[in-house]
Amino acid sequence: MPTKELTEEESLKLITDMIGKTKSHFHESGASLILWGTIAGFCAILSFIQSYWHFSIGFDVWILTLVAIIPQVWIGIKESKEKVVKTYQETYIDIIWIVYVVSIAAMLIYVNVTYYTSQRLLSNDGIELFSKNIATGEIKPFQVFPPSFSSIMMILYAFPTLATGLITKYRPLIVGAMICYVCFAVSLFTSFTYDMLLTAIAVICCWLIPGLMMRNRFLKQKIEKDV
Amino acid sequence: MFKDLDPILHSQLRLAVVSLLMGVKEAEFVFLKEKTNATAGNLSVQIQKLKEAGYIDVTKKFKNNYPLTICKITTRGIKAFEEYVKNLQEYLGKNK
Structure with a gap:
């Protein structure tokens, strides 16, 4: 591309072409x-x-x-080593997936912690939950789980x-x-x-x-x- | 030929570089070279001019022992580009 000066139409076409090139650039390999x-x-x-x-x-x-x-x-x-350009779109998508990972981790902590916390709180109040099989009459301790x-x-x-x-x-x-x-x-x-x-x-x-x-x-x- | 347009941007390769950088957060030299089809020497010179005008930030790093140039548009560059497009639109509007 030479360093020549442009007419107004050429300028507009060049801007449109270049913006189109950044839009069409797609790097996601799908590996993750x-x-x-x-x-x-x-x-x-x-x-x-x-x-x-x-x-x-x-x-x-x-x-x-x-x-x-x-x-x-x-x-x-x-x-990240192979990427030659970082778009705003990719940055926002990365943020969404980071928030997702944090949310998944938080959910796993939630399910494990609340299980033991519920058991402890019930135990502190002297309460124990049971489930009864109506058909067999079998009674088993009931575990609190989401x-x-x-x-x-x-x-x-x-x-x-x-x-x-x-x-x-x-x-x-x-x-x-x-x-x-x-x-x-x-x-x-x-x-x-x-x-x-x-x-x-x-x-x-x-x-x-x-x-x-x-x-x-x-x-x-x-x-x-x-x- | 119009007088109101920014002379820094009113050049084919520099306008191409700024237009590309407007659409991305940051880009490596190889990306700009590939998209503009410019020679490395010419592109380096034009990037330097844009940097001197304060329109882009240039960071130099090393990647796998090779030099790496990363370009990013500045706030001043964004304003200049927007002004350029506005003037261009006004010009085209007048000539319709």
């Missing part, structure tokens, strides 16, 4: 979405299988989500996905988030077993599938750029 869609989907499916067929693998499979933080950090560092916790988690999964989809105008994320909300609504009427199946559907639809589509688009863009 694929990672979390796969991990959370796998954990949810395994939880469903264990609950449906009444067996246990001996440990909480959701621990894998903590292990997945390691590849996520690696993806984050690698992508009802349909998976439903709350599904709302959280949908929130950053929908926000990202709307900001980037990326339809697969918007559709995925909508499916996630539908799964949330259905899960209000189902047991833990089917909540896990719905969770699997939700994360696969809102993260894994859009992530794979994003990856496909990213690789196509990369090939076009290299040609």
Whole structure:
């Protein structure tokens, strides 16, 4: 591009072209979405299988989500090194996902802390709760636990996905988030077993599938750029 | 040719750089080079002129042992660009 002076029409065309180039620049590789869609989907499916067929693998499979933080950090560092431009859009999306991670962590603390706090407070008041099986007459200690916790988690999964989809105008994320909300609504009427199946559907639809589509688009863009 | 337009911005490559930086938070030199199709030498000179005018901030770093130049538009640069576009629109409006 030479350093020549411009006519008014040329100036306007140049501004429009350059702004269009920043808009069309898309870097998201979809790697994080694929990672979390796969991990959370796998954990949810395994939880469903264990609950449906009444067996246990001996440990909480959701621990894998903590292990997945390691590849996520690696993806984050690698992508930030490859980025040659930082858009305002990307900055806002990053903020949304940071808030989401904080919210998820807070929810996990909430569910664990309130469980023990409720037991302690009831115990301090000399109260013990029991549940009775009407059919068998069996009485068991009743553990206070937030009802349909998976439903709350599904709302959280949908929130950053929908926000990202709307900001980037990326339809697969918007559709995925909508499916996630539908799964949330259905899960209000189902047991833990089917909540896990719905969770699997939700994360696969809102993260894994859009992530794979994003990856496909990213690789196509990369090939076009290299040609 | 019009007199009211900012001479710093009224140049093809400098206007292209500022237009690109208006749409992003910050951009590396390679991004600007790729989008403007300019030569590295010419782009460096024009970036320096924009920096001297206070329209952009230039930060130099190292990435994998290679020098890295990051450009970011300043508040002064944003005002100058907005003024330039306003003058351009007025001019085009008058000539319709």
